[in-house]
Amino acid sequence: MSDSKKFEGLVGLEQALVKVPLEQFKRAFKVSQKHVEKEWAVLASSAADHLAKIEKADASTVRDDALKLIDGLSARFGALKKKLQESKEEEALYIKRSRIRLQHLDDLLNVPSQDSPAFTRWSKTQLDRVLVDYMLREGCFETAKGMAAEAGIQDLVDIELFSQSKMIEDALKRRSCAECLQWCKENSSGLKKIKSNLEFNLRLQEYVELVRSQNLTAAITYLKKHLTPCADVHLKEVQVAAALLAFEPSTLCVRYKSLFDPSRWDQLVTQFRANNCTINNLTTQPMLITSLQAGMAALKTPMCYQPDAQNVHCPICDGKVYGILAEKLPNAHHVNSCLVCRITGDIMNEDNLPMALPNGYVYSQKALEDMAARNDGILTCPRTGTQFHVSQMRKAFAI
Amino acid sequence: MELLNEFDKSQLPAKQTRSLNTSIAEIDAIMAQLAQARDAVTMSDKPADARAAVKPLAAILRRGQSAALDSHKDLHVGVSKFGKSVDKDKRFKSGANALDECWDPRALQSDDKLVVLKHAVIAHLIREGRFELAHLFARESQLDQSDTALSTQFQDMFTIQAAIKSFNLDPAIAWVRTNAAALTASASSLEFAVIRLQFLKLLFGVEGVCQGDRAAAIKFAQVHFEPFKERHMKEISRLMCSSVFSTKIKDSPYKDLTSITAWSDLSHAFTREFCLLLHLPAESPLHTCVSVGVNALPTIIKMSSIMKEQSGLEWSSQGELPVEIPLLDRQRFHSVFACPVSKELGTKENPPMMMVCGHVVCKESLLRLGKGSMSSKFKCPYCPSEGKGEQAIMVHF
Numbered sequence: 188m189s190d191s192k193k194f195e196g197l198v199g200l201e202q203a204l205v206k207v208p209l210e211q212f213k214r215a216f217k218v219s220q221k222h223v224e225k226e227w228a229v230l231a232s233s234a235a236d237h238l239a240k241i242e243k244a245d246a247s248t249v250r251d252d253a254l255k256l257i258d259g260l261s262a263r264f265g266a267l268k269k270k271l272q273e274s275k276e277e278e279a280l281y282i283k284r285s286r287i288r289l290q291h292l293d294d295l296l297n298v299p300s301q302d303s304p305a306f307t308r309w310s311k312t313q314l315d316r317v318l319v320d321y322m323l324r325e326g327c328f329e330t331a332k333g334m335a336a337e338a339g340i341q342d343l344v345d346i347e348l349f350s351q352s353k354m355i356e357d358a359l360k361r362r363s364c365a366e367c368l369q370w371c372k373e374n375s376s377g378l379k380k381i382k383s384n385l386e387f388n389l390r391l392q393e394y395v396e397l398v399r400s401q402n403l404t405a406a407i408t409y410l411k412k413h414l415t416p417c418a419d420v421h422l423k424e425v426q427v428a429a430a431l432l433a434f435e436p437s438t439l440c441v442r443y444k445s446l447f448d449p450s451r452w453d454q455l456v457t458q459f460r461a462n463n464c465t466i467n468n469l470t471t472q473p474m475l476i477t478s479l480q481a482g483m484a485a486l487k488t489p490m491c492y493q494p495d496a497q498n499v500h501c502p503i504c505d506g507k508v509y510g511i512l513a514e515k516l517p518n519a520h521h522v523n524s525c526l527v528c529r530i531t532g533d534i535m536n537e538d539n540l541p542m543a544l545p546n547g548y549v550y551s552q553k554a555l556e557d558m559a560a561r562n563d564g565i566l567t568c569p570r571t572g573t574q575f576h577v578s579q580m581r582k583a584f585a586i
Numbered sequence: 587m588e589l590l591n592e593f594d595k596s597q598l599p600a601k602q603t604r605s606l607n608t609s610i611a612e613i614d615a616i617m618a619q620l621a622q623a624r625d626a627v628t629m630s631d632k633p634a635d636a637r638a639a640v641k642p643l644a645a646i647l648r649r650g651q652s653a654a655l656d657s658h659k660d661l662h663v664g665v666s667k668f669g670k671s672v673d674k675d676k677r678f679k680s681g682a683n684a685l686d687e688c689w690d691p692r693a694l695q696s697d698d699k700l701v702v703l704k705h706a707v708i709a710h711l712i713r714e715g716r717f718e719l720a721h722l723f724a725r726e727s728q729l730d731q732s733d734t735a736l737s738t739q740f741q742d743m744f745t746i747q748a749a750i751k752s753f754n755l756d757p758a759i760a761w762v763r764t765n766a767a768a769l770t771a772s773a774s775s776l777e778f779a780v781i782r783l784q785f786l787k788l789l790f791g792v793e794g795v796c797q798g799d800r801a802a803a804i805k806f807a808q809v810h811f812e813p814f815k816e817r818h819m820k821e822i823s824r825l826m827c828s829s830v831f832s833t834k835i836k837d838s839p840y841k842d843l844t845s846i847t848a849w850s851d852l853s854h855a856f857t858r859e860f861c862l863l864l865h866l867p868a869e870s871p872l873h874t875c876v877s878v879g880v881n882a883l884p885t886i887i888k889m890s891s892i893m894k895e896q897s898g899l900e901w902s903s904q905g906e907l908p909v910e911i912p913l914l915d916r917q918r919f920h921s922v923f924a925c926p927v928s929k930e931l932g933t934k935e936n937p938p939m940m941m942v943c944g945h946v947v948c949k950e951s952l953l954r955l956g957k958g959s960m961s962s963k964f965k966c967p968y969c970p971s972e973g974k975g976e977q978a979i980m981v982h983f
């Protein structure tokens with residue numbers, strides 16, 4: 188495969204890099220749009236009502252009413268301006284970020300070859316991104332932020348997105364649905380697109396908690412307000428929810444007991460996480476896990492687990508780390524011969540022929556000639572310790 | 587990249603700025619009008635003046651809104667258009683799903699493996715000299731700091747590397763002296779490389795750092811080249827000859843000796859040998875695995891879409907990936923021998939055998955060539971020479 192085709196393949200793995208800031212921009216824009224369109228209109232029309240009143244008001248109160256109206260409007264337009272500036276600042280950030288990310292991908296396509304220092308640099312940055320993503324998903328925010336800052340890749344990772352996600356997850360762990368419900372509202376179109384029932388599940392949970400605390404009046408009100416309107420889609424669940432009023436949290440009836448199960452909160456966390464990833468085009472698995480598995484399988488050979496065949500430079504041969512991680516992965520598949528010199532690690536080929544010692548051990552010509560030059564023509568087989576004269580080595584035709 | 591061009595053509599940053607500036611300017615204008623109206627109300631105590639001052643507000647409050655909305659619409663159109671280009675990009679067709687589904691994550695999912703992975707990340711950070719981050723990550727992920735030994739070792743290495751970067755070889759010389767025995771045992775020539783560069787530094791100086799001093803260089807050579815005289819005779823005589831040219835070196839056959847890349851070469855060699863003495867790979871294994879992995883993923887995604895009904899765990903039960911993942915030379919760590927006759931891979935049971943002519947085939951093929959006997963003579967399939975199976979020797983790559 189040519190390098191440029193390979194780079195196109197690598198770009199194909201980075202769709203989230205381009206799509207995440209675009210989605211974030213769209214959400215910020217929706218907020219700006221709401222300020223400019225709805226809130227502005229609300230201000231103007233409420234002012235119109237007041238103006239009509241002032242028109243007819245008693246002469247003694249006109250001045251006070253007018254001042255009150257003007258001061259109120261100034262304050263509210265001031266607040267609108269501030270909110271607009273905030274959402275606009277977010278928009279600008281995500282637009283800037285989109286450009287930087289596209290540039291980062293463009294840099295890859297302009298790399299001359301996989302052997303160039305430019306590619307090594309790109310690939311190190313990619314690893315940094317992958318690691319920051321992993322740390323964010325593991326909840327290690329300080330490390331993630333520190334690493335992003337140190338590597339100068341703040342615009343290539345999604346710290347804000349995962350921080351928000353963490354805040355909502357923590358709220359759910361504290362058994363509060365409010366934050367997640369607010370998030371559902373902000374992301375309603377995305378959630379609709381993937382047919383998520385997260386909002387319904389959150390509502391159901393709030394209702395269950397009311398029943399659990401035996402606050403039945405509030406529960407009935409809540410049921411009517413938030414659950415029965417969903418009966419067209421979630422009829423069965425709504426029926427079960429309504430019937431729940433007749434049960435106590437200690438019930439043994441399986442159908443209702445499961446609704447009271449506290450593990451439902453963990454399920455909400457999991458569902459929120461998954462939905463958040465999906466609507467942002469993020470993978471649910473961290474890229475570190477996916478790429479590591481693929482890489483380890485592509486490197487793994489049966490020799491990695493044979494002490495006499497191990498190579499210190501091979502990751503999988505490290506039996507304490509990657510050897511364990513790769514345990515359940517398949518081996519690489521190879522069809523053609525490829526000989527690696529056990530002394531230098533170089534590939535043996537026409538320019539550096541495989542040479543066999545009389546004991547059948549094969550090393551590269553360069554390695555053996557170098558050894559001979561340093562030792563008056565004496566060769567010591569590093570694997571057996573046997574000594575030979577350089578004249579005893581001969582070409583092995585194995586490639 | 588086309589998407590980058592699309593983005594630049596879309597002028598989104600300019601449109602965004604315009605929508606911000608327009609909206610803020612219109613709101614500011616309204617607020618200025620409100621302030622004016624307030625002044626008018628306060629300056630007169632006639633109710634009629636107050637009425638007259640607020641009356642135009644109804645129109646004024648709406649005045650800027652349409653301009654602000656227009657600027658937003660313009661931005662919206664631009665973003666939608668760019669968004670469509672992103673959606674249409676064929677490279678992004680497979681999406682996040684493909685990445686999640688191409689591999690069965692269960693192979694890495696046990697708790698003990700996830701802890702091993704965290705230690706691998708820490709070791710990687712230490713190798714890169716990011717000690718603070720390694721420490722922070724261990725703390726945040728509630729691991730005990732069992733990696734302090736590695737940390738100390740690499741701190742030494744980075745101190746030496748930093749010195750090399752500023753053309754100071756003293757810490758490097760001290761380190762090769764301390765580890766001389768181990769280095770010699772592994773046939774390393776690092777010690778000589780360090781001494782050699784120190785000699786060149788003394789002889790020619792380093793631009794902007796120090797002047798060359800031939801007498802000092804020769805004195806240094808007399809003391810320090812002694813142990814290397816046998817192994818590196820040729821290079822030592824070349825170095826000594828170059829000292830004759832120390833002032834006109836740029837026009838001499840020795841001008842390569844003053845190349846500044848010698849310092850970064852030494853730095854690389856140093857990292858390699860340092861890691862080797864610790865029995866660690868020269869390259870970060872995490873980097874090796876992840877970069878091989880991302881290169882492999884497009885192929886694996888394509889393959890998994892073909893064999894949809896099989897997950898990664900099922901491939902592993904077959905023991906082997908169904909396709910070959912091309913590796914760069916520096917990512918090949920084990921020899922693979924495919925018998926040229928049977929195309930089978932060499933194994934312990936069916937090892938590669940070298941015939942008298944030097945051609946290598948697997949043991950089974952050898953037996954087949956001899957029609958089932960190791961003592962019957964046959965012609966090598968690759969050259970005119972003849973031999974018997976029993977004359978062949980097993981080879982180890």
Ligand SMILES: [Zn+2]
Pocket residue numbers: 488490491492497498501502503504919920
């Ligand atoms: Zn290995």
Ligand SMILES: [Zn+2]
Pocket residue numbers: 925926927928929930947948949950951952
């Ligand atoms: Zn064969």
Ligand SMILES: [Zn+2]
Pocket residue numbers: 941943944945966967968969970971
């Ligand atoms: Zn032959």
